[in-house]
Amino acid sequence: MTAIRANGLVKEYGDVRALDGLSFEVAEGEFFGLLGPNGAGKTTFINILVGLARSTAGSAEVFGHDVESEYQEARNRIGLAPQEFNVDRFFPIREVLEHKAGYHGVAPDEAARRADEALKTVGIYDKRDTRFDWLSGGMKRRFLLARALVTDPDLLILDEPTAGVDVELRRELWELVQRLNDDGTTVLLTTHYIEEAERLCDTVAIMDAGRKVEVASPDDLRGRGEDTLVVTLADAPESVPAFDREGVYGATLDGTDLSVTVDDAGSRAAAVIRALDRGGYEVTNLDLRRASLEEVFVGMTRADTDAGGEVTR
Numbered sequence: 062m063t064a065i066r067a068n069g070l071v072k073e074y075g076d077v078r079a080l081d082g083l084s085f086e087v088a089e090g091e092f093f094g095l096l097g098p099n100g101a102g103k104t105t106f107i108n109i110l111v112g113l114a115r116s117t118a119g120s121a122e123v124f125g126h127d128v129e130s131e132y133q134e135a136r137n138r139i140g141l142a143p144q145e146f147n148v149d150r151f152f153p154i155r156e157v158l159e160h161k162a163g164y165h166g167v168a169p170d171e172a173a174r175r176a177d178e179a180l181k182t183v184g185i186y187d188k189r190d191t192r193f194d195w196l197s198g199g200m201k202r203r204f205l206l207a208r209a210l211v212t213d214p215d216l217l218i219l220d221e222p223t224a225g226v227d228v229e230l231r232r233e234l235w236e237l238v239q240r241l242n243d244d245g246t247t248v249l250l251t252t253h254y255i256e257e258a259e260r261l262c263d264t265v266a267i268m269d270a271g272r273k274v275e276v277a278s279p280d281d282l283r284g285r286g287e288d289t290l291v292v293t294l295a296d297a298p299e300s301v302p303a304f305d306r307e308g309v310y311g312a313t314l315d316g317t318d319l320s321v322t323v324d325d326a327g328s329r330a331a332a333v334i335r336a337l338d339r340g341g342y343e344v345t346n347l348d349l350r351r352a353s354l355e356e357v358f359v360g361m362t363r364a365d366t367d368a369g370g371e372v373t374r
């Protein structure tokens with residue numbers, strides 16, 4: 062089953078084309094990351110999925126339900142933890158959760174049970190009678206996740222859920238979301254912490270200027286970047302040794318450290334060492350540095366950066 066299907070989505074805000082023919086699919090059970098620089102259209106896409114914005118053209122489905130013509134069916138499958146704190150501030154948080162579940166068709170007794178369960182899951186059950194405004198920043202983030210979970214969603218959408226959250230809480234939230242994913246919940250995540258997407262996501266889509274640039278596993282994407290072999294030599298050569306080898310892009314020298322840029326560190330290391338050995342150089346250390354997803358990401362969205370855009374970070 063396909064959890065999300067976007068087909069040629071276009072969204073215009075006046076002159077701004079926030080989405081420019083976006084198409085991709087997210088399979089059920091996937092942990093899917095949506096990465097892109099500021100303004101790439103990530104939140105706009107999420108807003109269309111949850112019915113907060115209407116597309117100008119194209120279509121989107123959630124578990125086979127069109128997000129516009131079958132809004133309620135699609136929306137009932139989704140739990141959303143948004144970027145902004147858009148919470149009813151006048152009720153105790155437990156009541157806010159009960160209202161939310163009720164709005165999505167859950168009976169009152171069951172709604173109360175789920176509210177308690179969601180608050181326990183995110184670790185703020187002892188704050189159940191507190192209003193949202195009185196929670197700390199970290200607790201507010203936890204609450205948004207509880208609100209997303211109270212309807213027991215099949216698709217959990219997290220729009221930068223760890224923005225401004227300390228390292229410990231961030232790790233805790235990720236463990237929780239990972240567990241939910243392990244139990245079968247499909248997760249769509251946008252984050253500016255690329256190393257988190259790298260660690261958590263099965264698949265990432267890189268978006269830029271309202272379009273999909275690439276969809277692949279973090280590992281595949283890393284494999285497309287340039288790796289570096291840092292070779293330490295016993296004696297500093299006078300100049301960079303010559304390399305005439307497939308897959309070697311270049312080399313620089315810094316004292317006894319020779320940095321060789323290659324397409325794939327793992328498969329090129331042996332040949333580089335052999336070439337050095339044949340040239341009479343003694344190698345004392347070898348360090349393999351794989352391209353990070355962040356480097357590949359910056360490379361893929363660089364046109365935007367050069368034009369003055371801000372790099373996601």
Ligand SMILES: Nc1ncnc2c1ncn2[C@@H]1O[C@H](COP(=O)(O)OP(=O)(O)OP(=O)(O)O)[C@@H](O)[C@H]1O
Nearest residue numbers: 074077078079097098099100101102103104105106
């Ligand atoms: N309600 C709106 N009215 C007008 N323009 C909008 C509106 N919402 C978004 N935009 C524009 O659409 C484009 C995409 O914005 P969007 O918020 O979807 O990007 P994003 O990828 O989520 O960015 P960020 O990483 O900064 O959250 C931007 O140029 C933005 O200014």
